[in-house]
Amino acid sequence: MSSDPATAAVRIPRHLAVIMDGNGRWAERRRRPRAIGHRAGARAVNVCIDFCLERGIEALTLFAFSSENWGRPEDEVGALMKLFLGALEREVDELDRRGVRVRFIGERERFSEAIGRQMSAAEDRTRANTRLHLTIAASYGGRWDIAQAARSLARDVAAGHLDPDDIDERALASRMSLAELPPPDLFIRTGGETRISNFLLWQLAYTELWFTELLWPELDAATLQRALDDYSGRQRRFGLTGAQVAPAPTNEISE
Numbered sequence: 001m002s003s004d005p006a007t008a009a010v011r012i013p014r015h016l017a018v019i020m021d022g023n024g025r026w027a028e029r030r031r032r033p034r035a036i037g038h039r040a041g042a043r044a045v046n047v048c049i050d051f052c053l054e055r056g057i058e059a060l061t062l063f064a065f066s067s068e069n070w071g072r073p074e075d076e077v078g079a080l081m082k083l084f085l086g087a088l089e090r091e092v093d094e095l096d097r098r099g100v101r102v103r104f105i106g107e108r109e110r111f112s113e114a115i116g117r118q119m120s121a122a123e124d125r126t127r128a129n130t131r132l133h134l135t136i137a138a139s140y141g142g143r144w145d146i147a148q149a150a151r152s153l154a155r156d157v158a159a160g161h162l163d164p165d166d167i168d169e170r171a172l173a174s175r176m177s178l179a180e181l182p183p184p185d186l187f188i189r190t191g192g193e194t195r196i197s198n199f200l201l202w203q204l205a206y207t208e209l210w211f212t213e214l215l216w217p218e219l220d221a222a223t224l225q226r227a228l229d230d231y232s233g234r235q236r237r238f239g240l241t242g243a244q245v246a247p248a249p250t251n252e253i254s255e
């Protein structure tokens with residue numbers, strides 16, 4: 001690991017996964033309703049997308065609403081749904097213009113028809129874009145994801161298309177959400193909690209984790225850059241030894 005900026009190779013994550021946490025506390029600290037925090041949080045989403053576009057990050061996955069968040073008070077869930085619908089109506093043109101492909105993962109059936117329709121329209125509209133793959137995890141849970149992948153394989157077994165002995169990690173991975181993307185290289189969670197909260201359980205197996213106390217509505221490019229700098233200095237070993245994964249020396253000094 002090199003801390004010398006002259007020699008440290010800058011490594012950009014291909015895929016960034018983010019838990020956008022802290023909206024409620026941001027509002028409560030200002031003695032405002034939690035919904036105001038969610039509205040401020042929606043602005044921070046644009047900060048994050050802009051950053052990814054500027055840095056050439058290929059894929060961004062944002063945790064917007066968990067399976068468990070449906071259990072929050074009705075008025076908060078209602079406010080979030082309104083915001084969600086508004087953002088879909090407002091932002092998709094601009095995302096499309098900037099070459100962003102938008103997709104949603106999660107239990108879509110739990111949303112209203114209007115939201116479901118907007119989600120599909122956003123996906124159809126941006127399908128050909130390749131500059132940034134933006135995935136919004138909404139009504140998403142990592143446990144749900146594993147269960148739906150298992151169910152999908154079980155259906156193939158029941159139909160006689162798949163031998164249970166052929167079910168391995170690769171088979172399950174192919175049915176998980178985000179199967180077509182490389183797994184996240186870097187995970188960021190704002191809001192100070194150091195937990196995964198049922199986000200991408202399968203896909204985060206070897207992701208580098210980074211946490212900040214900053215609340216999501218306060219997000220700025222400098223904070224995201226700190227996460228990238230930290231990531232750039234880490235050695236990812238994937239179970240191997242440091243020597244195995246170290247790049248071959250290029251300018252050895254002979255004695």
Ligand code: IPE
Pocket residue numbers: 020021022023024025026064065066069080191
């Ligand atoms: C994250 O912020 C947004 C959602 C979960 C929808 P929170 O609403 O969880 O904010 P805190 O953690 O209560 O501050």
Ligand code: IPE
Pocket residue numbers: 019020021063064065066069193195197
């Ligand atoms: C995780 O945040 C979900 C999202 C940010 C969408 P939560 O606020 O729901 O997580 P916990 O309850 O603190 O674990």
Ligand code: MG
Pocket residue numbers: 021022023191
């Ligand atoms: Mg929270």
